[in-house]
Amino acid sequence: xxxxxxxxxxxxxxxxxxxxxxxxxxxxxxxxxxxxxxxxxxxxxxxxxxxxxxxxxxxxxxxxxxxxxxxxxxxxxxxxxxxxxxxxxxxxxxxxxxxxxxxxxxxxxxxxxxxxxxxxxxxxxxxxxxxxxxxxxxxxxxxxxxxxxxxxxxxxxxxxxxxxxxxxxxxxxxxxxxxxxxxxxxxxxxxxxxxxxxxxxxxxxxxxxxxxxxxxxxxxxxxxxxxxxxxxxxxxxxxxxxxxxxxxxxxxxxxxxxxxxxxxxxxxxxxxxxxxxxxxxxxxxxxxxxxxxxxxxxxxxxxxxxxxxxxxxxxxxxxxxxxxxxxxxxxxxxxxxxxxxxxxxxxxxxxxxxxxxxxxxxxxxxxxxxxxxxxxxxxxxxxxxxxxxxxxxxxxxxxxxxxxxxxxxxxxxxxxxxxxxxxxxxxxxxxxxxxxxxx
Ligand code: HEC
Numbered sequence: 001x002x003x004x005x006x007x008x009x010x011x012x013x014x015x016x017x018x019x020x021x022x023x024x025x026x027x028x029x030x031x032x033x034x035x036x037x038x039x040x041x042x043x044x045x046x047x048x049x050x051x052x053x054x055x056x057x058x059x060x061x062x063x064x065x066x067x068x069x070x071x072x073x074x075x076x077x078x079x080x081x082x083x084x085x086x087x088x089x090x091x092x093x094x095x096x097x098x099x100x101x102x103x104x105x106x107x108x109x110x111x112x113x114x115x116x117x118x119x120x121x122x123x124x125x126x127x128x129x130x131x132x133x134x135x136x137x138x139x140x141x142x143x144x145x146x147x148x149x150x151x152x153x154x155x156x157x158x159x160x161x162x163x164x165x166x167x168x169x170x171x172x173x174x175x176x177x178x179x180x181x182x183x184x185x186x187x188x189x190x191x192x193x194x195x196x197x198x199x200x201x202x203x204x205x206x207x208x209x210x211x212x213x214x215x216x217x218x219x220x221x222x223x224x225x226x227x228x229x230x231x232x233x234x235x236x237x238x239x240x241x242x243x244x245x246x247x248x249x250x251x252x253x254x255x256x257x258x259x260x261x262x263x264x265x266x267x268x269x270x271x272x273x274x275x276x277x278x279x280x281x282x283x284x285x286x287x288x289x290x291x292x293x294x295x296x297x298x299x300x301x302x303x304x305x306x307x308x309x310x311x312x313x314x315x316x317x318x319x320x321x322x323x324x325x326x327x328x329x330x331x332x333x334x335x336x337x338x339x340x341x342x343x344x345x346x347x348x349x350x351x352x353x354x355x356x357x358x359x360x361x362x363x364x365x366x367x368x369x370x371x372x373x374x375x376x377x378x379x380x381x382x383x384x385x386x387x388x389x390x391x392x393x394x395x396x397x398x399x400x401x402x403x404x405x406x407x408x409x410x411x412x413x414x415x416x417x418x419x420x421x422x423x424x425x426x427x428x429x430x431x432x433x434x435x436x437x438x439x
Contacts, residue, residue: 040178041291055147057139066158080153091121094335098268101189101216111193113258130262142377145287146180179287182280186215191234205281209323221270222250224327271331286374293382319365329357346420366414
């Protein structure tokens, strides 16, 4: 009897210890890393007031111009307002990427033979499905983060870009760092595009190894021996990929899968995908830090509790945990040309938009979104601390192991580029650096 009791007590203790061990791992993973902290920020409450605050993003500005007749959008019988919208919002068609998993408000219209096209620039994302009733558009606002709109694909003068909060069920929670924002999934599908949720790699960012990316997406461009999960439709395709890696890799053309003439471009560009995955998460990060700072300032009058978050933010900004490439990537040269042309160049002609694509995404690993209005719009208390820490990291004064992967020459190059190209930096950024003391 006693033995049985002892046995039960013992097995209970083992179970409890195991449970605690699990909880501890989860707790540490979350507390140590802001990147895992996805609880929803209360952005409907008064401090942010997401639902009621007027947005001044690029789409809201276009809507105003449509209302007062400053601009007209031409309707095309085949693709509706797509071409006119891309032009009006200055989104290059060469950024086209195609996703066939049924991951959208209009899931019924998406399939491997009718994928959803996504286009983007630095602050607008446009979703287009041939034949679907709506175009889905998101924009970045410095105060609100992602702001979402629909546009009916029927001819109307003037057409109306309608702000929607319905989109937040997917774009405003755990998958978007708990703020209104952008997301990219890599979830396998069956032959119809229906999700196989057991087969998902979640939280796709620049930290995700290429081999885990793009399930549910088409991918064009070359990537050498590296494998990825794109262009695989249904279980059999995944099985074949396991036996014969890259049998649908390094594709230039997608016409074997669907009628490519329904889209402005023929491909789903690998380089555009890579940059999207960096950028979407970076946008969410800026929004999250901004929201958290505003809430903390209101609550306590300071942002001292955000140290860990700022550290994680800088790690992402500086690509500290970027997944490295094992072969060169090559995509649509037109996309690369347009993307890099927008870079602010330093005295030596270098910019944060210069691409490497051999072993990593960028030549100088610091996000170009450091120039974005949303970054500069963060409360001064946070921006000052971020810039101070960034300066210490780049000058080598801060030798935190979190940034150990950032080579000395990377630090020097980024510092020089930012000094020449980023406005409103604090004065100490411009002072000559005494290498001996690193001050
Ligand atoms: C059922 C979930 C869901 C809903 C609801 C939803 N989306 Fe999305 N959306 C996604 C997913 C998932 C992606 C990323 C593509 C992928 O990986 O499949 C995405 C991507 C996008 C993108 C490309 C940029 C980005 O964020 O990655 C735009 C633009 C977009 N959605 C707009 C909208 C708009 C506008 C609405 C509301 C009218 C909406 N979405 C509603 C799931 C959803």
